[in-house]
Amino acid sequence: xxxxxxxxxxxxxxxxxxxxxxxxxxxxxxxxxxxxxxxxxxxxxxxxxxxxxxxxxxxxxxxxxxxxxxxxxxxxxxxxxxxxxxxxxxxxxxxxxxxxxxxxxxxxxxxxxxxxxxxxxxxxxxxxxxxxxxxxxxxxxxxxxxxxxxxxxxxxxxxxxxxxxxxxxxxxxxxxxxxxxxxxxxxxxxxxxxxxxxxxxxx
Numbered sequence: 001x002x003x004x005x006x007x008x009x010x011x012x013x014x015x016x017x018x019x020x021x022x023x024x025x026x027x028x029x030x031x032x033x034x035x036x037x038x039x040x041x042x043x044x045x046x047x048x049x050x051x052x053x054x055x056x057x058x059x060x061x062x063x064x065x066x067x068x069x070x071x072x073x074x075x076x077x078x079x080x081x082x083x084x085x086x087x088x089x090x091x092x093x094x095x096x097x098x099x100x101x102x103x104x105x106x107x108x109x110x111x112x113x114x115x116x117x118x119x120x121x122x123x124x125x126x127x128x129x130x131x132x133x134x135x136x137x138x139x140x141x142x143x144x145x146x147x148x149x150x151x152x153x154x155x156x157x158x159x160x161x162x163x164x165x166x167x168x169x170x171x172x173x174x175x176x177x178x179x180x181x182x183x184x185x186x187x188x189x190x191x192x193x194x195x196x197x198x199x200x201x202x203x
Contacts, residue, residue: 001135001139001140001143001146002129002132002133002134002135003027003129003130003131003132003133003134003135004132004133006027006129006139006143006146006147006150007020007023007024007027007132009143009147010023010026010027010030010146010147010150010151010154011023011154013147013151014151014154014155014163016154016157016158019154019157019158022157023150023154025153026150026153026154026157027129027146027150028128029150029152029153030146030149030150030151030152030153031128031129031146031149033149033152033168033171034138034145034146034149034171034175035125037172037175037176037179038125038138038175038178038179039067039179039182039183040067040068040123040124040125040179040182040186041123041124041125041126041137041138041178041182042070042121042122042123042137042182042185043121043122043123043124043126043136043137044119044120044121044122044137045063045119045120045122046117046118046119046120047060047106047117047118047119047120048117049114049115053105055114056111056114057111058091058107058108058109058110058111058112059105059106059107060105060106060107060108060118061104061105062101062102062104062105062106063124063127064124064125064127065124065125065126066101066122066123066124067122067123067124067125068122068123068124068186069081069101069106069120069121069122070120070121070122070123071120071121072099072106072108072118072119072120072121073118073119073120073121074096074112074116074118075096075116079096079097079098079099079108080097080098080099081098081099081100081101082098082099082100083100084100084107086098086100086109087099087100087107087108087109088109089109090109090110091109091110091111092110093109093110094110095110096108096109096110096112096116097109097110106120123182123185123186126138126139142174142178144174145171145174145175145178148167148168148170148171148174149167149168149171151163151164151167152164152167152168152171155167
């Protein structure tokens with residue numbers, strides 16, 4: 001779903017086509033509502049030379065709202081996530097080996113050549129919808145979430161507070177379910193408990 005489709009769906013499902021002049025504000029408010037409760041979502045980003053701090057720099061600017069970097073893929077393989085010291089020690093390597101994450105940037109060692117693209121899988125918040133053709137992973141997977149979050153403000157504008165409450169409760173319920181799924185992915189697999197070597201068999 002793209003923004004223009006969200007605009008039409010939210011107005012049409014609410015039977016409030018007369019609010020078309022204000023719908024972009026309702027969408028922005030709906031996105032703010034989602035971000036106030038959504039902790040993170042699984043997203044992907046491709047780094048290009050445009051993201052580098054310099055032509056030959058190993059430092060890439062992170063997209064906005066990154067929570068946790070899951071992995072970074074080089075040309076054909078994932079890179080190890082390490083600390084600043086190890087990245088500095090391997091900076092001169094002729095191969096892409098590892099990376100570290102800073103608050104607003106990501107540093108790779110060795111330094112990627114010009115034109116090399118790196119793919120990052122991460123948990124964060126999706127980009128806002130600005131232009132009519134804008135979309136993101138969250139709205140593609142959960143378009144009803146964006147429709148209902150937008151409808152909260154459509155119904156508030158109409159002073160239909162019961163419908164606004166129903167739309168908000170439905171949106172929050174879906175966000176809570178998404179948060180639960182994301183926490184399981186971030187946490188990864190759980191290890192089994194240690195074997196009790198002190199237990200004495202009765203046999």
